[in-house]
Amino acid sequence: MSTAATADASSSGDTTEGSVRLLTLQSEDGEVFEVKETIATQSVTIKGMVDDDCATSTIPVCNVTGRTLAMVIEWWNKHEIGAVSNEKELKEWESQFDTIDDKSDRDDVYDLLMAANYLNIPTLLDCCTSAVAEAIKGKSTDEMREFFDIKSDFDEKEEDALRKENQWAFEN
Template sequence: MVKLKSNDDKEFEVEEAAVIQSEMIKNMIEDGCATSVIPLPNIDSKTLIKVIEYLNKHINMGKAAETGEEDDLKEFDEQFVNMGWEELFDVIMAANYLNIHELMELCCQSAADRLKNKSVRAVREMLKITNDLTEEEEQEIINDAPWAFEGPEIDDTVN
């Protein structure tokens, strides 16, 4: 068992087989730096619970492919990314920090799918980006490729 500590001082016990899906922790264990609790100053307990849920489910991924449980795992993944936008970003940050490749793939793809059809205004709002382009600069980009700003799929809602 490996002990992880979130930045709000909560401790979690995780099986080693699950936690080594994180390259970062795997390296720590190999270097003998994981004998006591591993502090994770960038991750809060809410996010860490999600990450551990994913790790535990994916622990037997190789086995699942053999026994035909892939569909089950696919369904879990679909349900897993069905979370709020802010929450999804917290998980991406955590997956990036812990270096969990598959989780990073899954969450980034979900984020991309959600952004794909958004309008420029909606993207700015979703990612809290301040527009620093002048009106002329903006018009120039639009004139450059007007087709990219048209179409029935473009969605101006923020969610």
């Protein structure tokens, strides 16, 4: 399948670097990135486009800003072989989000999560959800509401009863 796509690419004016084909991605805010096909196909969505021969011209990546797309590409480069990240690598990646309480880091993770979801990048999604889980596991219910921007829909009585029922989970 990929042979057909490569042959087709030369006729449609797509760039190639050696034998590796380059794909052109355009972010929501108009930034353009050239990425090796072998790397970009870590995205199931992009791989589908390549397989269906729909990746011959610029691929618009709606909903993802240039800043986030650059982070995604950095992730792709780190995982070029396409192998699932090992534990050490995961820890390294997670350490970026050690200060996830910081609003700008939180925004980064949010943007990455949304991009990983939109582009369907299982390894990145796995990594980001793990990082968020790690960051929130010790949090209180109030901190959780703040973190995920959730309004409690319990009335006071309901919440008290529920808390009583699971009192042990609130103790250290």
